[in-house]
Amino acid sequence: MYYMLKIIKLKTMKKITRLLCLILLFITGISFGQKLPKFVHIKGGAFIMGDETGLGRENQRPTHKVNLNSFRISETEVTVAQYRYYCNETGVTMPKEPSWGWQDNYPIVNVTWQDAINYTNWLSNKLGKKVRLPYEAEWEYAARGGKKSKGYKHSGGNNIDEVGWFRDNSNNKAHPVAGKKANELGLYDMSGNVWEWCMDIFAADYYANSPKKNPKGAAEGEARVIRSGSWNFNTNLAFRYGGNDSSGEVYEYFGFRVASE
Template sequence: MKYTTRLLCLITLLISGIGFGQNLPKFVHVQGGTFTMGDEWGSGNKDQRPTHEVTLKSFNISQTEVTVAQYRYYCDATGTAMPKEPGWGWQDNHPIVNVSWQDAVNYTNWLSDKLGQKVRLPYEAEWEYAARGGNKSKGYKYSGADGIDEVGWYDGNSGKSPQAVASKKANELGLYDMSGNAWEWCMDIYGGDYYANSPKNNPRGEANGDANVIRGGGWHIGASFSSVAYRYGSPFTGEVYEYFGFRVASDKKE
């Protein structure tokens, strides 16, 4: 059964071209709507509470995390050095890692010019709404399932490294790896008590602070960190890790 599922997934990827030699991210349109943001299961940290209603306008988000191949294409085009190579070596269809928040923003600025539209990192509320499946959400704890092994790479199944993007099941919107594989930078400045005061409509994070939001968990850490509600703030000091990556977003109507 597992072999059949993986084979069908591979056939789908080969047909769609996801993550295999694609130089630029593929976007998925996310219809705006209202959802409950935060830890609905009572199992997370206090920075995931209180749960609160959020309304978002429509946006687009990349179907996968930005891959090594996609980031190398940017580096070659701009003369930017590739990040420090991880111990397992660069694999083109893995998510790019060892990138700082500023590295990710620099990539979005280049992609904006390349596509002729404003590209950015997703805001935290957008990220969570997309991870939950948007207006197609079925209420899963992880992005696309209640069991993480169906949808994400974490320390229990990753083999101590990231894995090819889109090699697990997609969520309700056709988005991959929003639980596990690589942590994903968001635009927002992190605030531990932000949920108690955040605006209802299109929240954009704290006005001041010394850390940015990062979401989704990663290959190196337990499943609980990969829930759709889990959030973390990492100082934007230029530190990079072998488990920090990103995906991109835009506002353009498709």
């Protein structure tokens, strides 16, 4: 009887310990899954790409119809915790710390385009499938809500304060990912927080010559496309710029999210 009671007590203690661990994980948000990005499936389709308001820059025009295959894109920008996990596994040095310090649930910043590519190559090996940066057309299609789009002005709504961090509400710094409302596809921070590197080579006149099916950017050039707007910038769904990766300079408002087929 004594041994039976001892076994029962041990089993009970194990259950209590397991329960306490689960509660701790829930409270702190710490889990293995957070070390790797969570992907959202985006069903392919057609959309009108570019600035439809007439208020944007020349490089956001002309508007043009684009057809895309289905793909997957990460729910949030790659976080500090996710990038640190990669650095710990590979021996890569963490980027320069931003002025607000490293906080696990913030987007990783101060990374070049090549840094982002190196991360996707590592993640490809980790997951056993090809991971890359999103192409610009994929990025905009996802930001607009894909086949579930409701035609919002910003990604996820018409009120920018509800869906994004930008110049007027950010207090001059980035913020934790997924702190604002998600868009129609369950994606966060596609209007503001940090600019996001895309796969494409940037060309100001690319929209005038863009293929209609799965466009992948200009054939040559030094700059890479960045999308989203950021905490120190105004935001618009169609905003696009070229970030010069060859200089090796990094910025506290440049980050990235990842994609796969």
